Amino acid sequence: MPQVSMTVNGKATSGTVEGRTLLSGYLRDHLGLTGTHVGCDTSQCGACVVHVNGAAVKSCAILALEADGADVATIEGQANADGSLNVIQQAFQDHHGLQCGFCTPGMVMSAAALLKENPKPTERDVREYLEGNICRCTGYHNIVKAIMAASGQDVTAIAAE
Amino acid sequence: MYNFEFVKPATIADAAKALGTEEAQALGGGQTLIPALKQRLNAPATLVSLSGIGEMKGVCRADDGTLAIGGATTHVTVASEAAAHYPALAALASHIGDPAVRNRGTIGGSLANNDPAACYPAAVLGSGATVKTNTRDIAADDYFQGMFTTALHDGEIITEVRFPVPQKANYQKFVQPASRFALTGVYVAKFADGVRVAVTGASENGVFRWTEAEAALSADFSPAAVEGLTVSADGLIRDIHGTPEYRAHLVKVLTKRAVAAAA
Numbered sequence: 001m002p003q004v005s006m007t008v009n010g011k012a013t014s015g016t017v018e019g020r021t022l023l024s025g026y027l028r029d030h031l032g033l034t035g036t037h038v039g040c041d042t043s044q045c046g047a048c049v050v051h052v053n054g055a056a057v058k059s060c061a062i063l064a065l066e067a068d069g070a071d072v073a074t075i076e077g078q079a080n081a082d083g084s085l086n087v088i089q090q091a092f093q094d095h096h097g098l099q100c101g102f103c104t105p106g107m108v109m110s111a112a113a114l115l116k117e118n119p120k121p122t123e124r125d126v127r128e129y130l131e132g133n134i135c136r137c138t139g140y141h142n143i144v145k146a147i148m149a150a151s152g153q154d155v156t157a158i159a160a161e
Numbered sequence: 162m163y164n165f166e167f168v169k170p171a172t173i174a175d176a177a178k179a180l181g182t183e184e185a186q187a188l189g190g191g192q193t194l195i196p197a198l199k200q201r202l203n204a205p206a207t208l209v210s211l212s213g214i215g216e217m218k219g220v221c222r223a224d225d226g227t228l229a230i231g232g233a234t235t236h237v238t239v240a241s242e243a244a245a246h247y248p249a250l251a252a253l254a255s256h257i258g259d260p261a262v263r264n265r266g267t268i269g270g271s272l273a274n275n276d277p278a279a280c281y282p283a284a285v286l287g288s289g290a291t292v293k294t295n296t297r298d299i300a301a302d303d304y305f306q307g308m309f310t311t312a313l314h315d316g317e318i319i320t321e322v323r324f325p326v327p328q329k330a331n332y333q334k335f336v337q338p339a340s341r342f343a344l345t346g347v348y349v350a351k352f353a354d355g356v357r358v359a360v361t362g363a364s365e366n367g368v369f370r371w372t373e374a375e376a377a378l379s380a381d382f383s384p385a386a387v388e389g390l391t392v393s394a395d396g397l398i399r400d401i402h403g404t405p406e407y408r409a410h411l412v413k414v415l416t417k418r419a420v421a422a423a424a
């Protein structure tokens with residue numbers, strides 16, 4: 001069976017996979033990194049979003065072997081070095097940007113990708129960027145508010161609905 | 162998903178060789194194919210990834226003035242790199258699906274799939290582009306042959322798409338919010354020698370040209386020029402999102418909006 005190697009959250013990893021093994025499966029089943037959630041497995045929900053070479057991708061829609069040699073970032077690598085929550089994660093907590101938390105890993109990874117390319121997004125930019133991330137709990141307002149806050153913008157005018 | 166062997170050649174020649182074997186299939190960004198494999202709709206013995214082929218990636222202005230886009234170029238790259246050359250095409254690419262889909266999905270995969278509600282087929286037909294494969298050049302008017310059907314042979318690879326750049330163009334997509342595909346979409350392109358209008362998302366035969374509107378707009382490039390035309394609902398898609406009559410209405414409304422936005 002084929003061998004795959006990739007850097008995940010800064011650490012070198014490798015394993016034996018099948019051709020059909022998805023990146024989500026490699027992360028969760030081979031590496032035990034179950035923070036990447038599989039919600040729909042049909043490319044619709046975005047719970048499985050990780051970064052591959054810096055780009056947000058749905059890990060349920062890319063083969064592990066396609067990421068061979070890549071630099072992968074998952075939710076497990078997002079906290080600060082001392083273990084405290086990073087700015088985006090802390091903003092989700094402060095602004096009640098999650099309820100059950102199932103969508104949250106994908107939301108945080110998408111938010112990180114957005115803020116890297118657009119450090120001061122408008123509310124509309126945030127909503128458009130999250131089109132592929134579905135949340136069944138929050139109604140999105142507080143997720144948008146958290147991301148706006150994480151970008152350092154004043155969110156007092158954004159209503160907590 | 163059934164298992165398969167995965168290969169990732171570095172050249173078009175090696176990819177063509179790998180695809181020449183029995184039951185091999187090309188893998189672009191996988192945004193359509195991987196979900197289809199999960200549903201066991203296909204069972205290839207070998208998947209030939211095109212993502213490692215440098216000569217199939219990127220956007221550049223060719224000597225003849227056309228815009229050349231490699232078949233394995235992702236939507237996100239077209240959105241950024243085509244913007245200076247062909248803004249309407251870049252704008253179309255920047256609204257396909259969502260950011261994660263755009264980071265993986267490719268123009269070649271979209272055209273090979275020819276989903277009746279996909280965006281790129283409208284741009285390719287509306288621009289009168291040429292689909293280049295590893296063996297031949299196919300004019301857009303000959304390439305699209307019905308829903309999910311194209312002129313491609315088994316194992317043929319879309320290596321590049323060549324777009325003539327119009328004087329003015331615009332794509333109007335009426336989004337089906339659950340799938341983010343086009344419920345109906347219209348691409349209008351005005352060239353020195355006439356106007357082309359391509360419609361996606363509406364017909365049971367996939368993307369098509371609205372020739373009456375092309376004639377009217379070639380004479381007078383204004384929204385008013387199509388006011389008196391009617392679109393027949395015959396052969397248009399009926400689903401839970403819209404009736405054929407609704408889609409026929411959208412074709413005209415979106416054409417007018419595209420002309421207004423382009424003008």
Ligand SMILES: Cc1cc2nc3c(=O)[nH]c(=O)nc-3n(C[C@H](O)[C@H](O)[C@H](O)COP(=O)(O)OP(=O)(O)OC[C@H]3O[C@@H](n4cnc5c(N)ncnc54)[C@H](O)[C@@H]3O)c2cc1C
Pocket residue numbers: 043044186187188189190191192193194195211232233256257258259262265266267268269270271273274276278279280281317318319320340341342343
């Ligand atoms: C949530 C979601 C939303 C989407 N929204 C839109 C939308 O709004 N508009 C839109 O147009 N599309 C949309 N898509 C589809 C998306 O654009 C896909 O990327 C595209 O249809 C397929 O491209 P791919 O590179 O992923 O191809 P793949 O899925 O890898 O392949 C698709 C087919 O093309 C073949 N193939 C791939 N590359 C080539 C090539 N170079 N030459 C020959 N054959 C090839 C494969 O063998 C397969 O049969 C959406 C997809 C998802 C998951």
Ligand code: FES
Pocket residue numbers: 037038039040041042043044045046047048049058059060061
């Ligand atoms: S699990 Fe990947 S998009 Fe839903």
Ligand code: FES
Pocket residue numbers: 097098099100101102103104134135136137138
């Ligand atoms: S918090 Fe429950 S799905 Fe988003």
